[in-house]
Amino acid sequence: MFFAVSFLWYFIPGVIFPALGFLSILCFAAPGNVIANQLGDAFNGVGMLNFTLDWSYIASAYTQSPIAIPWVYACNVFAGFVIIMWIATPIGYYANAWDTQNMPIYSASVYRTNGSIFDINEVLTNTGMLDVAKYDSYGPLRLTFTFAMTYGLGFAGLINLVMYIGLNYGPDIVKRMRQARAMNEDVHMRLMRSYKEVPHWWYGVTFVITFALSIVTCQVYNLMPWYWVIVATAIPLVFTVPIGIIQAISNQQPGLNVITEFIIGYARPGDPIANVTFKVYGYITMAQALSLVGDQKLGHYMKIPPRDLFVAQLVGTIISAFVQLGVAFWLMDTVKNICTNEGFPFTCIQANTFFSASVIWGLVGPERMFGTSSPYHPVLYLFILGLLLPVPFWLWKRRYPSSWVRHVHTPLLFIATGYMPPAPSHVYTNWFIGCFFFNYLWHKYRNAQWNRYAFALSAGLDSGLAISGIITYYAFANVKMPDWWGIHTHHCPLAASGYKQALQS
Numbered sequence: 001m002f003f004a005v006s007f008l009w010y011f012i013p014g015v016i017f018p019a020l021g022f023l024s025i026l027c028f029a030a031p032g033n034v035i036a037n038q039l040g041d042a043f044n045g046v047g048m049l050n051f052t053l054d055w056s057y058i059a060s061a062y063t064q065s066p067i068a069i070p071w072v073y074a075c076n077v078f079a080g081f082v083i084i085m086w087i088a089t090p091i092g093y094y095a096n097a098w099d100t101q102n103m104p105i106y107s108a109s110v111y112r113t114n115g116s117i118f119d120i121n122e123v124l125t126n127t128g129m130l131d132v133a134k135y136d137s138y139g140p141l142r143l144t145f146t147f148a149m150t151y152g153l154g155f156a157g158l159i160n161l162v163m164y165i166g167l168n169y170g171p172d173i174v175k176r177m178r179q180a181r182a183m184n185e186d187v188h189m190r191l192m193r194s195y196k197e198v199p200h201w202w203y204g205v206t207f208v209i210t211f212a213l214s215i216v217t218c219q220v221y222n223l224m225p226w227y228w229v230i231v232a233t234a235i236p237l238v239f240t241v242p243i244g245i246i247q248a249i250s251n252q253q254p255g256l257n258v259i260t261e262f263i264i265g266y267a268r269p270g271d272p273i274a275n276v277t278f279k280v281y282g283y284i285t286m287a288q289a290l291s292l293v294g295d296q297k298l299g300h301y302m303k304i305p306p307r308d309l310f311v312a313q314l315v316g317t318i319i320s321a322f323v324q325l326g327v328a329f330w331l332m333d334t335v336k337n338i339c340t341n342e343g344f345p346f347t348c349i350q351a352n353t354f355f356s357a358s359v360i361w362g363l364v365g366p367e368r369m370f371g372t373s374s375p376y377h378p379v380l381y382l383f384i385l386g387l388l389l390p391v392p393f394w395l396w397k398r399r400y401p402s403s404w405v406r407h408v409h410t411p412l413l414f415i416a417t418g419y420m421p422p423a424p425s426h427v428y429t430n431w432f433i434g435c436f437f438f439n440y441l442w443h444k445y446r447n448a449q450w451n452r453y454a455f456a457l458s459a460g461l462d463s464g465l466a467i468s469g470i471i472t473y474y475a476f477a478n479v480k481m482p483d484w485w486g487i488h489t490h491h492c493p494l495a496a497s498g499y500k501q502a503l504q505s
Contacts, residue, residue, distance in 0.1 A: 046089055047424070055461050059461065071439040078416075080417070105146065112142060129363075149417075150420055164390040198307055223277040228278055235285075
């Protein structure tokens with residue numbers, strides 16, 4: 001039933017009435033007010049009072065299903081979102097910090113000082129590297145206030161993660177590593193003893209082959225020197241466990257994008273290809289490792305033979321690599337104006353953010369963007385905030401174990417900034433509302449019903465949406481819908497430009 005409802009409903013916001021995905025109360029109430037547009041828009045604003053009736057935004061790729069996170073952890077994530085997006089961002093932007101009023105309040109694009117889009121072709125050499133003389137002549141790269149802040153908060157979040165895990169889970173991690181083969185087995189482990197374990201050499205051979213292919217790929221295609229593959233591979237070894245702990249308790253995964261971009265940016269300034277390559281090997285390796293561990297955990301509880309699961313994971317990973325690459329090329333060849341606003345919904349917001357990051361950290365480099373001569377240099381000192389923030393909460397919990405402070409998990413306060421931008425700014429609000437209804441009200445007042453149906457509901461809504469999305473794409477790809485108010489999703493046009501430009505127009 002949940003599948004059918006989700007499947008049928010998506011035809012309305014997905015095809016007939018897309019405006020249901022972006023119901024901006026502020027923009028509807030004051031369409032000609034610049035501030036209302038900037039605060040209310042989900043694309044180039046901070047998403048205040050912007051609601052949705054589209055499950056694809058409630059359970060987006062950035063937040064995951066609101067049913068899959070405990071209520072208390074959702075409160076931590078949303079609190080961080082409110083502090084950063086609804087308090088700090090408007091204050092900094094309307095105070096014109098870093099002269100950001102020439103740009104939208106929220107965007108992943110890169111700009112010049114006058115608010116126009118930064119054209120990288122004006123500063124590139126024939127080999128795709130930075131031409132310093134051209135860059136000095138063309139003018140410095142500038143970021144929106146939110147984009148600049150999220151990088152500073154990315155440093156703070158990573159330092160915070162290490163400090164928080166060390167204080168709260170450090171002794172337990174050491175204990176479990178020492179007792180990994182001697183701990184008491186639970187019922188699931190005893191049942192799994194009926195199957196043969198995966199030999200360690202299977203993992204070793206897989207690593208050697210893929211690692212060798214990575215080095216050969218980087219060398220043959222001049223992506224980056226081979227020794228940086230080794231460094232990129234070492235980074236996940238350090239961070240997979242602490243990030244895995246946060247993901248295990250909250251279903252939210254902090255990223256390694258900022259630290260990987262920072263390291264290779266200083267090592268190879270002016271080289272955007274090396275920057276994105278290093279980030280992929282350093283960040284995505286960790287993300288894929290946790291994804292595979294999650295699959296193995298599910299297989300453990302479902303009593304799937306470990307060797308069969310290993311083969312399924314390996315084969316699935318190889319197939320998906322070719323399928324995803326093929327689909328990407330197919331879309332680029334068939335979708336008109338793909339990865340632009342005119343190509344909605346194929347605007348590629350993540351890919352465009354990935355491109356902007358390659359310009360910021362790779363082409364221009366961290367020294368020019370965040371060095372002592374840069375106006376953005378102060379954001380680097382946010383790491384001090386990340387380092388110190390967990391300490392008072394940890395001390396308070398030790399003294400008052402039953403206090404409400406035990407529910408404060410500081411790494412989650414930085415989670416939202418990892419996706420802001422490119423995520424539409426209203427996704428966290430609507431995800432939190434969904435979590436309030438499902439995991440607070442329903443869980444508290446109809447607990448037996450929640451235990452029975454909650455995850456079936458989540459799976460039904462997600463799968464119904466996925467199948468409906470595929471069908472609507474093929475069924476309506478070449479169908480021109482009637483042009484009416486509900487077919488448009490951008491109802492805050494003044495948010496697309498900077499505050500100063502909007503006032504002058």
